[in-house]
Amino acid sequence: MSEDDTSEQGRHGSEALVHFLKRERAPYELIERAPTLAAVDAARATGCVLEQMAKTVVLHDHGGFRVAVIPASERLDLPKVRLPLEGSGHLRLASEEEIVRQFPAFDPGALPPFSALLDTPEVLDERLLAHRHIFCSGGDRRHTLRISPHEIERLGGPLVADVCQPHRVLSDKERILTYKPEGGQMPTAKKPAPRRRATPAARARAEDDARRLEHITQSLEAVQKDLGAIGGSLSTGVRDLRRDVNRLLRDARRDLIKMRRALQRDLDQLQKDVTSAATAKPAGPRRTGTTTTARTAKRQRAVSSH
Numbered sequence: 212m213s214e215d216d217t218s219e220q221g222r223h224g225s226e227a228l229v230h231f232l233k234r235e236r237a238p239y240e241l242i243e244r245a246p247t248l249a250a251v252d253a254a255r256a257t258g259c260v261l262e263q264m265a266k267t268v269v270l271h272d273h274g275g276f277r278v279a280v281i282p283a284s285e286r287l288d289l290p291k292v293r294l295p296l297e298g299s300g301h302l303r304l305a306s307e308e309e310i311v312r313q314f315p316a317f318d319p320g321a322l323p324p325f326s327a328l329l330d331t332p333e334v335l336d337e338r339l340l341a342h343r344h345i346f347c348s349g350g351d352r353r354h355t356l357r358i359s360p361h362e363i364e365r366l367g368g369p370l371v372a373d374v375c376q377p378h379r380v381l382s383d384k385e386r387i388l389t390y391k392p393e394g395g396q397m398p399t400a401k402k403p404a405p406r407r408r409a410t411p412a413a414r415a416r417a418e419d420d421a422r423r424l425e426h427i428t429q430s431l432e433a434v435q436k437d438l439g440a441i442g443g444s445l446s447t448g449v450r451d452l453r454r455d456v457n458r459l460l461r462d463a464r465r466d467l468i469k470m471r472r473a474l475q476r477d478l479d480q481l482q483k484d485v486t487s488a489a490t491a492k493p494a495g496p497r498r499t500g501t502t503t504t505a506r507t508a509k510r511q512r513a514v515s516s517h
Contacts, residue, residue: 228317231328241355269322277302277334287374291372327368334371340361
């Protein structure tokens, strides 16, 4: 057995991840960086924006562990993620102790986003597919993986859905953390200019706009929930259809095997009958006709003599 056919057992961190990617012939780039803990720090060390940095969120339910891969700029929405992952009301974020115990081959907080490697169901947030390449954990706290999100789809076959909370605006601090200037010096945040005191009419307009925005947000959340429900129904329908097709194919295969066996029995019997007919002893000539003819001729001679 070649090295490409062996499992990742015995390997740790980026070594296990690289072995998996080479075995699957996936194009990638592994970037070595300073050790970090949070995805924000990893994005800053790598020099990418938070929207392009993927983080692997581990969840736990009664049925076991599940994984959600979302942009580092977003927050996971548990009610949304329950539907594609078929989770119960007990679905929650896994603790660090549970992650260490379940995934000992990788550093906590540095799990790569491949369900085939983690052996868990996985959902990929659809926002990540908008990028040609994304950055994600490299299996340990010293490496970042640069890879196409479509390779994550190909290698793990995750479900793709919107599983994040409604979009939020990045703070000035977060934008500074994701900016990498050419000189290497991080800019400092500018002190905001003092705001003018709003008049009562302006405050009333602002409150009215806030109420409208809240109404629009609630409507969008309702639409997102409906779309999530439709997506779950479609996934269930496809799964049921696949199961029915497999059952029909299995029944058809069984019937074909029965027909072939019956046809073979008929052919064997026909061959036996042909062989028996060919080897049977031919019947001798009948003497009844000859004897009757001789007797008739004798009577005719007797009548003629009289």
